[in-house]
Amino acid sequence: MRQAGRSLPEYRRLRGDGDILDAIAKPELAAELTLQPVRRYGVDAAILFSDIVVPLAAIGVGVEIVTGRGPVIDRPFRKYEDLRRLRPLEPEADLAYVLETIRMVVGELNVPLIGFAGAPFTLASYLVEGGPSRTFARTKALMHGEPELWHQVVDRLADIALATLRAQVKAGASAIQLFDSWAGALSPSDYETFALPASRKVLEGMGDLGVPRIHFGVGTGELLALMSEAGADVVGVDWRVPLDVARRRIGAGKAVQGNLDPAVCLAPAGVVIEEATKVLQDAGGEPGHIFNLGHGVLPETDPGVLAQVVETVHNWRPGTPSGEVAG
């Protein structure tokens, strides 16, 4: 469960309210923040405490993560000359602290660690907009208006994502996740032209390492077949698409990940368990299902409820009727 730490008092105590990028840059702290939710919830994998903009900050892009808003870029990217600011990432030099965190975490974990990166479209949208956007208007104007520049931006971002993911696996991550968080803002045709090729470069570029590749975005119902084609082994789905429908769109031979609504986790425990059970029932089928929320854990979530969700998932056997699981 991504961002599960945010719901934990021990996380808030340790993390304080300092800059998240500073916390990520301290391996001992970042390792402990990665481990906390695993200890508390007994989940089957850990996800690295980091952020998709970390590689951008590491190559010198001025970026700050503003609480309640998201990443803010100090000089947005809109011209050819801005390309110069996207130099290749050298993970051992630029992201030594992330790799050190991974080595420390892997030394203590007895479940797999999932590394991750931001997909080129989503990172490009932050660079072009200068921050989070509701409309992605500047991004879409640039991709349609200057497609050649756009393709160079996302190609460089693909190289950066690939470099960080390969380094994360070499440092000990057992699986990777490519977050195309905002791809769902695109029409299928725009996704296919302006986002898919660069994501495919990343996912296919990981093929020789033999680790599972998870691909996820929010509101991607119409894009699932294309996201699957981009080279994922597992396609993550938010709560908008029931997992049986998602499986049909994703196609044979791929696993699904998801998709309990994080907002539903604020309802009373009985309701949450019933909804988690529905997810497990919808997910039936091969080759596998990674139970997860459909997006990050909301900070106001009751850790006790999440613990019950984990127990529900662990006790689940196909065929169990809804509501009789966590009794």
Next chain:
Amino acid sequence: MRQAGRSLPEYRRLRGDGDILDAIAKPELAAELTLQPVRRYGVDAAILFSDIVVPLAAIGVGVEIVTGRGPVIDRPFRKYEDLRRLRPLEPEADLAYVLETIRMVVGELNVPLIGFAGAPFTLASYLVEGGPSRTFARTKALMHGEPELWHQVVDRLADIALATLRAQVKAGASAIQLFDSWAGALSPSDYETFALPASRKVLEGMGDLGVPRIHFGVGTGELLALMSEAGADVVGVDWRVPLDVARRRIGAGKAVQGNLDPAVCLAPAGVVIEEATKVLQDAGGEPGHIFNLGHGVLPETDPGVLAQVVETVHNWRPGTPSGEVAG
């Protein structure tokens, strides 16, 4: 094209930067603001200059529309006692200025006027959250945690929507649109349980008036069949779902509305016209297509580009190849 006025200099001059609810309350001003985009673009219908929260303000709910943010409710609704604040709407008394605006507009228009209301789920989400939300966490917690209270809230909001829509038609509107703007935040199962029944009450309650009923929300790809079932004659679709796919989900006997991406309208004119043409091609089929953007016009849109889009639509004949339309 909803919110088309925002792109026009004559709109910005006339409207100034005063409170939008004040502008809506002045029939002469609101009528002129309704007519401006029709004059400028020569579109085939007008949409009333108003806002979905107007009936709430009219029954005494403290609501302000904050620029760049949206409607903000001064005392959010979360308890049974809050129901008292949702008294029935008496349109002739409470919304006399809206009805007066409609009469003035209809007197000057030679195209149909579309009236509208907010759907119960979307209005309830504002009331419960206290404003716009990214997660709808409080709304979902309430609907799942206190379903009986939730159903009473949306049932009262259905009565309010129905009262305003019926009054708008009696005053001269030739079609109505029910905006369930944020329904796309719900899973299909939550939509079916917590939103659809109240929307159906509104749409079916309009059945005897014989005017076309349009039903629209953003990000509703998985909900189209259900939104169609709720009793619409036309289902509006955003740009995420190609219209041929949307038609299959909506089912026979219903028209589609949409779905050019408003953000794509910021690209160079040639691209915009090509994309508009794709929409027209995808929409082929019976019984009809209302060309529209997939959401409101963005304020920074070039009116010259929108004028070319309108021309493209007016010149369109099925079978025209892409890119050869507006030449």
